[in-house]
Amino acid sequence: MMNISNTFIWILCLGIAILFWLILYFRDQTFKDIKPYWKWLMISLRSLATAILLYLILAPLFKSVFTEVKKPLIVIAQDNSQSILRNWPKDKQARYLADKTALETELSKTFEVLPLTFGEKPDEQQAIDFSERATDISAAFDYIQNQTAGQNLGAIILASDGNYNQGRNPLYSNPSLSVPIYAVTLGDSTIKRDVSIQRVLHNSIVYLGDQFEIQADLKAYRCEGEKLNLQLYRVDNNQEVLLKKETIDVKESDWYHSQKFVIDASRAGTIRYIVKVSPLSNEYSIENNNRDFFIDVLDARQKVLILAAGPHPDLAALKKILEGNKNYQIETKLLPGEIQNIQSYSMVVFHQLPSKTVDITPILNELNKTQKPRLFIVGGLSDIPRFNAAQTLLKIAGDTRNMNEVTGEVRESFSLFTVDPAWKEFLRNFPPVSAPFGEYQASPGANILMTQKIGNIITNYPLCMIGEDQGSRTAIFAAEGIWKWRYFNFEENKNFDMVDDLVRRVVQYIGIKEDKRKFRVYTQLKVYLENQPIVFDAQLFNESYEPVNTEDVFITITSADRKDYQFTFSKTERAYTLDAGLFAPGSYQYTASVNTKVGKQEVKGQFVVQRIQLETYQSTADHNLLRLMATQQGGVTVSPDQVSTLAEIINQNKTVKPVQYSSQRTYPIVNFKWLFALLTGLLCLEWFLRRYHGAY
Structure with missing residues (x-):
């Protein structure tokens, strides 16, 4: 060529x-x-x-x-949030919008013009109606950066009040935007007499019966000398129940204060709380005087019963270990003795049981009805033949008349949970525990965590193992004396962490509840914002636990005022889904149902829709932020009345010029x-x- x-x-x-x-x-x-x-x-x-x-x-x-000659692109980014309308007369709104339209027309004679709105998110199609419930200026800059990549971006006209309540600080959000910013200062920057709750800090999840802290941050302008009445309410069945109240003195014109409340989690569920500050006379806005929020109060405590053949130092050690997890409620009982309502316990620990004097077969039969998890600890009082009959994971050919002093060796193949490598090394130095003498035979399906080390000989005899026995998760510790390990841990490290953590991991693993329901319905969130659609997913299983979707699934959503909304799920490949759309703020109950060959099945639940209050918290426009952005980027700041002058100002900027592109x-x-x-x-x-x- x-x-x-x-x-x-x-x-x-x-x-x-x-x-x-x-x-x-x-x-x-x-x-x-x-x-x-x-x-x-x-x-x-x-x-x-x-x-x-x-x-x-x-x-x-x-x-x-x-x-090719490309004209400069001018982006006109209009803040479309609700706060823009505050204290802005309608005639001035109309005049500004007309001037903005005229500006776009004038600029289009010389430049390419891209108008867009922003609030919760940027949008090139949305009409200007000042209805957005949040403001994210940094998202608008990100959008401009992405949409104009490779184009001749000449300048940005940013029309806003400078208040942002989502995203990053726009002053530092996108340093790669190196074009002039011309800011139009909307909103009212006059400092007004006002009290607001700026934010509320709290845990999103707490446990039933615990105490937890709520912090309300207050801001006040031009209210010095006033006394504020701050109240905390819980909402029960649409009724506000007063929990706490405080009287606070405002000492300065520009005042900030954080007030903490400590309350009890006395009810389970998704609980709505409201923090309110009483309005003052001549206060500019009372919309920002309250904030509502939601906390998930979980009734997740598991009752653990420790049954023992007799007093033993292990019992106190086990109780201390398990009480370290606040989700466990521990009870200890000695047998023989009366046990009432064994089904009320989530898990049972059998210490040296069954013994020669105590047969636990009736207890096991009751636990097997609901497949409750259990932990066996074998010791000198254990009856080995009865122990072998009580479970299928481990068979011991021997008795407890002779005991071996053994230590533990972590098996590398164990994979049910992660064992810290440091723990493996530390275990080798632990004092020995007492295991029955004899031959040990583990079930092929068992997962062995530790084997017995007798002297310097590492055997295949299980010391600690986990498995499933007739549908029930079961753990076995084939020795007594775990209290010695805990004591040694403290002597070496001044804490019990290594031993306690391992025992809790074993108990936590066997205590995990397997979901065996054949009809399941989930919401993607427990608490939705009012601008988020309510989405459900559902699964239906046949008798072989294979997912099917041959039947129709229905759901009824009920509001707090007893209004029902009925929907039918859409079928996906092997499941169901439903987008129920937007709901008004409040608490909702739902009942989903499906008719199957074995009868009607139902799932009940609840969700909450939370009101978005972001645009009410700042009553004063932040024109200073707009000036800083404009100055930093080499632009200028103009008032709404001066919008028409921007065309001439931009035309005079020599950096905003056409670019000639040549390609061969x-x-x-x-x-x-x-x-x-x-x-x-x-x-x-x-x-x-x-x-x-x-x-x-």
């Missing part, structure tokens, strides 16, 4: 063609009697056609340069079809002239 810009090759091809046809034509006597100009014309036609053919044989390339494209010259038409035309014309003058 060659480049057409190399004219020497073209001239060479043309010269060769002319020389060749000159020789042929002047040697041919056929045209000796015609006028010379006809001969020269035919020579020229044949030479040009031949030169083109020679040139095409070399497969030349053709280069073309395209030049290379084509094989054979792609030009007209060239072959030219070649054919030249040869046909030359042939016609030859025939006309009597040659062939």
Whole structure:
């Protein structure tokens, strides 16, 4: 291939063609009697056609340069949030919007113009109605950066009150935007007499019966000398129940204060709370005098029963270990003795049980009805034959008349949960515990956490193991004396962490509740904001626990005022889904149902829709932030009345100018079809002239 810009090759091809046809034509006597100009014309036609053919044989390339001039792009970003309307008369609103439209028209004569609105998110299509419930200026800058990449972005016109309540600080949010920002200062920056609850800090999840802290941050302007009455309420069945109240003195004109409340989690569920501050006389706005929020109070405590054949230091150690997890409520009982309502316990620990004097078969039969998890600790009082009959994970051929002093060795293949490598090393130094002498045979399905180390010999005999026994998660510790490990842990590290953590992990694993429901319904969230659609997912299983969706699933959503909303789920590949849309703020109960071959199945639940109050918390526009952004980016700040001047200001900015882009494209010259038409035309014309003058 060659480049057409190399004219020497073209001239060479043309010269060769002319020389060749000159020789042929002047040697041919056929045209000796015609006028010379006809001969020269035919020579020229044949030479040009031949030169083109020679040139095409070399497969030349053709280069073309395209030049495009791109106008500067001006982005007009309009804050569409609710706070813009505060203290803004309708006639001034209308005048501003008309001036903004005129500005877009004027700018479009010279520039490309991209208008967009922003609030909760940027949008190029939304009408300006000042209805957005939140303001994220940084998201608008991110959107501009992404949408204008590769374009000639000239300037940004930012029309806002400067208040943002979501996202990052716009002053530092996008340093790669290196174009002028022209800020239009909307809103009222006058400091007004006002009290607001700026934010409420709290845990999103607490446990039933615990105490937890709520912190309310208050802000007041021009209220010095006033006394504020701050109240904390819990909402029960749409009724506000006063929990706490405080009287606080405002000591300064620009005042900030954090007030803490400590309350009890006395009810389970998703609980709504409200913090209120009583309005003052002549206060600018009372919309920001209250905040509501939601806390999940979980009734997740598991009652753990420790049953023992007799007093033992292990019992106190186990109780201390398990009480370290506030989700466990521990009770200890010695057998023989009366046990009432064994089903009320989530888990049972059998310490040296069954024994020679205590048969636990009735207790196990009751636990097996609901497949309650259990932990066996084998010791000197254990009856080995009864122990072997009580479970299927471990068989011991021996008795407790002779005991081995053993330590533990972590098995590397154990994978039910992660064991800290440091714990493995530390375990080798632990004092020995007492395990029954004999042969140990573990079930193939058991997961062995530790094996017994007798002296320096590491055996395959299980010391600690986990498995499933007839549908019940079961753990076995085949020795007594765990209190020694805990005591040694404290002597070495001044804490019980390593031993306590491992025992809790074992208990936590066997205590995990497996969901065996055949009909399940979930909301994607427990607490929704009022601008988030309520979405449900559902699953239905047959008798073999295979997912199916042959039946229709229905749901009824009930509001706090007893209004029902009914929906039918859509079917996905092997499940169900429902987008119920937006709901008004409040608490809702739902009942989902499906009719199957075994009868009607129902799932009940609740969700909460939380009101968005972000736009009410700041009563004063932050024009200073807008000025800083404009100054930082080399722009200016104008008032709404000066919007029409921005066209002239931007036109005078020499950095906002068109950009010329040049691009070069290379084509094989054979792609030009007209060239072959030219070649054919030249040869046909030359042939016609030859025939006309009597040659062939």
